[in-house]
Amino acid sequence: MALVARVRALLLPGSRLRGATLGRAANGGGAGARRALSHRVLVEADPAAGVAVVKFRNPPVNSLSLEMLTELGICLEKLENDKTVRGIVLTADRPGIFSAGLDLTEMCGRNPAHYAEFWKAVQELWLRLYQSNMALGAAINGTCPAGGCLLSLTCDYRILADNPKYTIGLNETQLGIFAPFWFKDTMVNTIGHRATERALQLGLLFTPAEALQVGLVDQVVPEDQVQSTALSVMSQWLAIPDHARQLTKTMMRKATVDQLLKHREADIQNFVSFISRDSIQKVLQVYLQKLRKKNH
Numbered sequence: 001m002a003l004v005a006r007v008r009a010l011l012l013p014g015s016r017l018r019g020a021t022l023g024r025a026a027n028g029g030g031a032g033a034r035r036a037l038s039h040r041v042l043v044e045a046d047p048a049a050g051v052a053v054v055k056f057r058n059p060p061v062n063s064l065s066l067e068m069l070t071e072l073g074i075c076l077e078k079l080e081n082d083k084t085v086r087g088i089v090l091t092a093d094r095p096g097i098f099s100a101g102l103d104l105t106e107m108c109g110r111n112p113a114h115y116a117e118f119w120k121a122v123q124e125l126w127l128r129l130y131q132s133n134m135a136l137g138a139a140i141n142g143t144c145p146a147g148g149c150l151l152s153l154t155c156d157y158r159i160l161a162d163n164p165k166y167t168i169g170l171n172e173t174q175l176g177i178f179a180p181f182w183f184k185d186t187m188v189n190t191i192g193h194r195a196t197e198r199a200l201q202l203g204l205l206f207t208p209a210e211a212l213q214v215g216l217v218d219q220v221v222p223e224d225q226v227q228s229t230a231l232s233v234m235s236q237w238l239a240i241p242d243h244a245r246q247l248t249k250t251m252m253r254k255a256t257v258d259q260l261l262k263h264r265e266a267d268i269q270n271f272v273s274f275i276s277r278d279s280i281q282k283v284l285q286v287y288l289q290k291l292r293k294k295n296h
C-alpha cells in the first residue's frame with residue numbers, strides 16, 4: 001500500500017490518529033509552543049525557535065512497525081510543510097529505549113505482499129529523512145539497535161545519553177540477517193568504510209564511549225541533558241542560511257540517495273525473497289522467542 005493509502009487506513013473511523021491536532025501546549029515548551037498528538041508520535045513545536053521535537057511513543061520498545069513508520073512519515077511531511085519549522089529533533093518520549101529497530105513481527109510469518117509493503121515503508125521513511133531539507137538532530141535517550149540506529153544516522157548530528165546500558169549500532173548479523181546496502185552506505189557516510197565493515201560484519205553494538213570514539217555519535221552527555229544539548233546544537237545548525245546548508249547536505253548525500261532510488265524495486269524484491277526463506281524465518285522466530293521468553 002502506498003503512503004497515501006496507508007494514511008487513509010489510519011484515518012478511518014476508530015483510528016486514534018483521526019482528529020490529531022496541533023494546538024497550544026498545555027504545559028512545557030516556550031511561549032507559543034505547540035503540541036501535536038497522534039497515537040505513536042508526539043510533536044512539540046516551538047515556532048519561535050523554528051524547531052520541533054518529535055517523540056516516539058510506541059510501547060513497549062518503540063519498534064518501527066508499519067503503523068509507526070506511517071505515522072512518523074505523516075508527521076514529518078506535516079512538519080516539512082510548516083514554514084515555521086526549520087529543524088527537528090528526534091527522541092523517545094520515555095528514556096530507556098530510543099527505538100528497538102524494525103518491528104520483527106512485521107518480518108515473521110507474514111506473506112510476500114506484506115513484506116513488500118513493509119519494506120517500501122522503510123525505504124520511504126529513510127528517503128524522507130535522509131533527503132530532508134530541515135536540520136535533523138537525534139537526542140538518543142535510550143538503547144538504539146539496528147533500525148533505531150539507522151534513524152539516528154539519517155540525522156545531521158547525534159547526541160547520546162551517557163549510560164553504558166544504552167548501546168547503538170547495526171547489529172543485524174547477530175540476528176542472522178544483514179544490513180542492506182543503503183543502511184551500510186548511511187553508516188559509511190558517518191564513520192567511514194573500515195569502521196563500518198568491522199561494525200557490520202560483527203554486528204557491533206557500541207557503548208556510548210565506543211560510539212563517540214568511532215564517530216557514530218557527536219557528543220555523549222549526562223542523561224538529563226540529552227534533549228537540551230540537542231536543542232542547543234540545533235541553534236548552531238540553524239544559524240547557517242538554510243539554502244547554503246541544504247545545498248551542502250544534498251551534495252553530500254545525493255549519490256547515496258540516488259543508489260536507492262535507482263534500485264528501489266529490486267531492493268524490495270531482494271528483501272522479500274530473502275526474508276521469505278524458511279531458514280531466515282526460523283532464525284528470526286528463534287530470536288523473537290528468546291526476547292519473549294525473558295519476560296515469561
Ligand SMILES: CC/C=C\C/C=C\CCC/C=C/CC(=O)SCCNC(=O)CCNC(=O)[C@H](O)C(C)(C)COP(=O)(O)OP(=O)(O)OC[C@H]1O[C@@H](n2cnc3c(N)ncnc32)[C@H](O)[C@@H]1OP(=O)(O)O
Pocket residue numbers: 060061063097099100101102103104105143145146147148171172175177178179180181267268270271274275288291292293294295
Ligand atoms: C534488500 C536487502 C535484502 C535483504 C536484506 C536482509 C535483511 C533485511 C534487513 C532487515 C533489517 C532489520 C533491521 C532491524 O531493525 S531488525 C530489529 C533489530 N532489533 C533488535 O535486535 C533489538 C531487539 N530488542 C532488544 O534487544 C530488547 O528488546 C531491547 C534492548 C530493545 C529492550 O529490552 P527490554 O528488556 O527493555 O525489553 P524486552 O523485554 O526485550 O522487550 C519487550 C517486548 O518487546 C518485544 N520486542 C523487542 N524488540 C522488538 C522488535 N525489534 N520488534 C518487535 N518486538 C520487539 C519483545 O519481544 C518483548 O515482547 P513481549 O515479551 O512483551 O511479548
